Amino acid sequence: MSASSHLIVHGGMPLSGRIEPSANKNAVLPILCATLLTRQPVHLRGVPDITDVRKILQFFESIGSEVHADMARGIVGLYHRHSVFDARRHRLPLEMRSSIMLVPPLLARFGEARIEDEVKGCTLGVREIDPHVETLRHFGAHIEPGEDGFAVRCDGPLRATEHWLDYASVTTTENFVLCAALAGGRSVLTNAACEPHVQEFCEFMCRLGAHIEGIGTSRLVIEGVDALGGTEFRFAEDFHEVTTFLALGAITGGEVTVRNSRPEHFPLIDRSLAKFGVHVTHRDGWSHARVQGGLKVAEPFTRNMLQKIEAAPWPYLPVDLLPIFMALGVRAEGSAMFWNKVYDGAMGWTSELSKFGAHVFLSDPHRAISFGGRPLAPAQVDSPYIIRVAIALLMVAASIEGRSVIRHAAPIRRAHPRFVENLCALGARIEWTERP
């Protein structure tokens, strides 16, 4: 499907029913990259059929790995015993951040790798590579500007190291673990990220035979081993997708129930949804959301203070969920402030919301205020290359009676398999302008 695929949304239908969510792209992709560290076979279940996954699998095929993929059933077998990487010939997948996590396994296996210029992913503002470069250098790698990116090489095995990150970066933490797993000795990372996907990735690494202490905390201690083995692994449900479907039910006046085996990750997400009148319950492995008496922003007890949603590295509310809350904000009676403490360019899309008639004021690059509950009308809007913004625009469109168009919505397919099919099963009338 091309990047210019648009979504036609006939909104105004309440979405209700049950959803089996897919796995979290941000757990699946580092885990796929990690498989290249071992020469033993790895079998993965619950792999989502999303474009980022297909790009990584194509890369593996290009370097001679054995890839057995049944994407319809979510089963992928990988065997990297005869893989050969040549930095002059091979290019890493573009337009996705996760490419950068191929670097440590390529270094460990072949002594050379690349960082592509286009390793930026969603256009959320600056996507730094400096923390990655520093981390790789700590392990003894050399990085120099090269053709269309940077050349990375190491003269011998990576060396164990201690490092304290400037900030809790998700992919830099994962890259540290990928480097440390086979580096001789004990490596320690302070100010590590600990998002659910980072935890799931670390659990997978342990299944391969890595020794990691501190999973789920901001300090990881990794004891390097000589070699990693093979394993079988099944992915957990994606908390982004669980939250998205619950919010889609709520914004359209329906009630959606989503399978969710990790409700322990949800207390802050639930409290944030409750600020808009969305009440979530978790029972027997399923989460359910309902709205009583319409979406409404809860007044804070503190006088003269706006209700607010603050997004930052875990255990804060994840920044990737912020657009979903902003969609609820424009629909709910009352005002709320949305604060993205991570990215400096993630809020510019709020001007698209005004095309529906919504009033959202961008107060600075990190903060926006919604003045919700206004009458909205269907519209044609343009999504930036940001997965979760395409979804937020779709949420608003689905809540308005009439025909809206979300242009350039294809980024949704980077993270959410069968997204439109799932919505249609809940009662939505939505279609792509182009079939995949």
Ligand SMILES: CC(=O)N[C@H]1[C@@H](OP(=O)(O)OP(=O)(O)OC[C@H]2O[C@@H](n3ccc(=O)[nH]c3=O)[C@H](O)[C@@H]2O)O[C@H](CO)[C@@H](O)[C@@H]1O
């Ligand atoms: C493939 C993958 O897993 N992508 C996720 C990963 O990207 P990624 O690992 O690229 O994101 P980082 O955690 O490195 O943060 C992104 C950017 O935010 C800024 N920053 C971040 C934290 C901070 O305390 N201070 C700060 O300045 C930096 O400019 C940084 O480059 O984590 C992001 C933050 O959860 C998510 O949006 C992405 O979906």
Ligand SMILES: C=C(OP(=O)(O)O)C(=O)O
């Ligand atoms: C921002 C995202 O992905 P990436 O880091 O690949 O751009 C995302 O998953 O929302």
